[in-house]
Structures are given as C-alpha cells and as structure tokens.
Amino acid sequence: MRFDVITLFPEMVEAASRYGVTGKAIDNGVVRLKAWNPRDYTRDKHRTVDDRPYGGGPGMVMKYQPLFDAVSEAKENGFGNHAKVVYLSPQGMPITQSLLNESVHCEQLILVAGRYEGIDERFIETVCDEEWSLGDYVISGGELAALIVVDGISRLLPGVLGDENSALQDSHMDGLLDYPHFTRPENIEGRVVPEVLLSGNHADIERWRLKQALGRTWQRRPELLKNKQLSDVEYELLQEFIVELV
Amino acid sequence: MRFDVITLFPEMVEAASRYGVTGKAIDNGVVRLKAWNPRDYTRDKHRTVDDRPYGGGPGMVMKYQPLFDAVSEAKENGFGNHAKVVYLSPQGMPITQSLLNESVHCEQLILVAGRYEGIDERFIETVCDEEWSLGDYVISGGELAALIVVDGISRLLPGVLGDENSALQDSHMDGLLDYPHFTRPENIEGRVVPEVLLSGNHADIERWRLKQALGRTWQRRPELLKNKQLSDVEYELLQEFIVELV
Ligand SMILES: CCCCCCCCNCc1ccc(CNC(=O)c2csc3nc[nH]c(=O)c23)cc1
Numbered sequence A, B: 001m002r003f004d005v006i007t008l009f010p011e012m013v014e015a016a017s018r019y020g021v022t023g024k025a026i027d028n029g030v031v032r033l034k035a036w037n038p039r040d041y042t043r044d045k046h047r048t049v050d051d052r053p054y055g056g057g058p059g060m061v062m063k064y065q066p067l068f069d070a071v072s073e074a075k076e077n078g079f080g081n082h083a084k085v086v087y088l089s090p091q092g093m094p095i096t097q098s099l100l101n102e103s104v105h106c107e108q109l110i111l112v113a114g115r116y117e118g119i120d121e122r123f124i125e126t127v128c129d130e131e132w133s134l135g136d137y138v139i140s141g142g143e144l145a146a147l148i149v150v151d152g153i154s155r156l157l158p159g160v161l162g163d164e165n166s167a168l169q170d171s172h173m174d175g176l177l178d179y180p181h182f183t184r185p186e187n188i189e190g191r192v193v194p195e196v197l198l199s200g201n202h203a204d205i206e207r208w209r210l211k212q213a214l215g216r217t218w219q220r221r222p223e224l225l226k227n228k229q230l231s232d233v234e235y236e237l238l239q240e241f242i243v244e245l246v
C-alpha cells in the first residue's frame, strides 16, 4: 500500500514515519510513503502557499493551485485516479477502527495535511473524496493526523505485525477495552499479580481476561456496551464483575 | 509549561516536536519538552524494557521498573510531585477540547507512551494520575498521541499563536464545525467565491459564516448540536440553512 502526504512539513512526516511499526512496514516494502510539499508547486517568486481569507478575519487559508498540483503529481507518481484523496480536518468524519479496517483495501491513499485556518473549500469539493478527523479537539495541522492514519492502517496490513501479534487477534474482544497486563516481577512492593494468571489454567485465564475487558468497558466507556450485543457468557461475566465490586 | 515524554523512541518525539506550533513554542521558551527513554533506566546487561505477559498470550508487556525510574527522573528534573502523569492508551478517557483547555494549567505533564500490548497494570495504578485516549481506533504506540497532546495544549498557551490567530477567537462557535474558507483567485474553473464574502458587509459575513457552521454541524455531526443550547438567532440561521437546501 502506498501513502502520499501533502504537507508543508515533509521532513517531519518522513522523519516520524521511520520509527516503529510504520518504519518496519516501509523497510519490508509493504508500505511506501512519500511526502509532497505544495510549496514546490507554487509559481510565484515568493513560493506563496497561503493567502488571506475572502470576507476577512484572522488567519490564512491554503491556496488551491499548489495543493492541486501536488496531489496531481502524487497521483501520476502512483495509481492515478485509483487513489483516494483524504483531507484531514476537524470538520471530517471521526476516524473509527472500522474506517481504518476498510482502508487497508486502498492501493493509494493521498492524505492532505492542512495548516493555518484551513484550505480553500473548492479544493475540498473538487479534489478530496473524504474528510477525516481524529476527534473533537483542535491541533495545529494535519501532519500528526496523517501519521496516525498511516500507523493505524499499516499495522493492519498482512506481514507487518507478526502472526503472533496480529492486529486481528483481539477480534474476540471487538468493541471492548483491553484487560490488564502484568509481567515480572510477581510482587512489586506488595502488589501481586492476580493468582489466576499464574495458575496455568488457560480456560480460567481467558474467562478472567474477558471479564476484566467487559468490566472495564462498563466502568469507563459504558456507551461502547450499548452498541455491542453481549452473548450469554459475556453477560454473566459482566454480572460477576459488578457483583464482585461491592 | 513543561512536557516530558517517556518513550522508547525519544529521537522521534524530539524530531517531530521541532516543527510547527510546538516547535515555535519551544523556541520562544513558552514550552519545554524532554524525552526520556526507559531503556536508559534498565539494570540488566540486555537493557530489557519488556517481558512476556503473566497468563500467556501474544505480545509483550512493558516492565514496571524502567518506566518508574524514567518518570522519577523526569519529576526530579522538573516539578517533583506537582507533575501530572498521564498514560496514553486506548483504555483511557477520550481526549476532548475541554480536557486540553484544562490542561494548560499544569506546570508539568509527564506523558507515558506505551509500545507492545501495553504496560504493567501496577505502573498505571501507582504512578499514573490519568489515562487518555485519542479515540476508538488502534495505533501501535503512544508517541503520536503524546505529540498530539503537546500540540493541542501548546497552541492554547499565551504567546504561542499570535493574538490574531488566537485559539480563543473561535469561542463564539464553540462546539460547532468551522465554516468554509476561500482565498484567491475568485474564480477557479467556474467555481466562484460566495458573493457575500466579497460584499464588505461584515455583519452579513458574520451571519453567513455562523449559518454555515451551524448547517455543516447539523449535516455532518448532528450529535454535537444535541449538546449545545442554540440561541434564537442561531436557531433561525440553522432553519434558513435547511430551507435553502431544498
Ligand atoms: C466540536 C468540533 C470542534 C471543531 C472546531 C474546529 C475549529 C477550527 N478552527 C480552525 C482550525 C482549522 C484547522 C486546524 C488544524 N487541524 C487539523 O489540521 C486537523 C486535521 S485532522 C484533525 N482532527 C482533529 N482536530 C484537528 O485539529 C485536526 C486547526 C484549527
């Protein structure tokens, strides 16, 4: 899969993508990432990428033409009109795991990272297929959002995480928060690892973990349970968790 | 304000923080950012930061002691027990703008970025004050989340964005999506800038923008309007927007 990021900070995006899971996916050749700077597509002496908003007001707006030409080059360099163009913005649809899961099937994802107050609306309307947001908080540009999308999709691609660590291994706990994890030592200043995890009884361990995942989700994010159909076993485990609290 | 990031990839965090708003905030001395590698606090020959989970299963878990010692050093180097320690994880409370707004009052925020399946639960219980999540999607580690928190808070600190671009200037559109932006040229392949924005009538422009913000929020994120009490004027503008659609 190929990612192209349209950004005024190509070095930042390229540097940050060299680490961790994305870095490995790039090294393995599973992912290709290229950053394109709209400034390289300007046609004036000052290499102007932004201008004042029509109607006045604070801040600057990114100009259509340099963005358009940068996206065109990324398409020519890649899969042409098979590419999906996504504008990252607080006005976008909130990213969810399903959105990332579906996106693994794209051949080329062109991620447009904005700066300043935003980009010319006509670019969004005519060039972008979708508009995605990280969540309801404001950051100063789309670069970190692009890196999150690249990371979240890369780890789903076959061959990126080992079989063992496969991103799909959590699928039986789909829509739930994770259970608690413990590693050595057994005792840290009197805090000991739950006995069941030392028992070697794999069925009991599985039940305990599912119960913790259900219980934590109920405690911290009850709205996630509303969207989930619990099986009889899951319902019983959650009851047990709640009863044991009192 | 001081940020400390506990991370296995300190160079990535430091490199990425040099750009944009965070980079400027650091240059101006408004923000200080330091990354600490738990690996530098290991005590064994192999500098082991992770180990297998008690109870078995795939993946590795980050060990308590190197994380504990890294956080202790960040506290000693900063504001001691005045520091707030936040673990970034998919199990955390979803970050909102209010959370970021409140966090500008911290003297020191220590952001713990996990890798692998997670970190020893006893570290979360005994060392961390809060657990924060970017949203309901899975990425491979906490570094990008830490950078988002640093960016989202830095832009709110006095002196970081110019007065003009002040993060607070949007406050009359609190809880709404932004209106569309346009800049030169006026005509792009037949797509022209909305007339009102060229009128010079500032009251009309303000009304149009508020109407667009309300209309887009209603179209794209109706649930945001449920949490917002509309004034009479806002209600009327939204009605107008809807009527003009048909
Ligand atoms: C309840 C939703 C609140 C949304 C309010 C949006 C107000 C926007 N004001 C101007 C502005 C435009 C663009 C930015 C830069 N942000 C991104 O490029 C961005 C890209 S993806 C994203 N996801 C969440 N938040 C974000 O800020 C972003 C920051 C401020």
Ligand SMILES: CCCCCCCCNCc1ccc(CNC(=O)c2csc3nc[nH]c(=O)c23)cc1
Residues within 6 Å of the ligand: A170, A175, A176, A177, A178, A224, B088, B089, B090, B091, B113, B114, B115, B116, B117, B118, B132, B133, B134, B135, B136, B137, B138, B139, B140, B141, B142, B143, B145
């Ligand atoms: C409906 C909520 C779904 C949550 C499912 C969580 C399953 C967790 N599986 C193991 C896992 C642990 C830690 C990571 C690394 N993630 C972060 O460090 C992280 C830090 S903040 C954050 N916000 C959203 N998503 C995230 O993945 C994160 C990835 C997978």
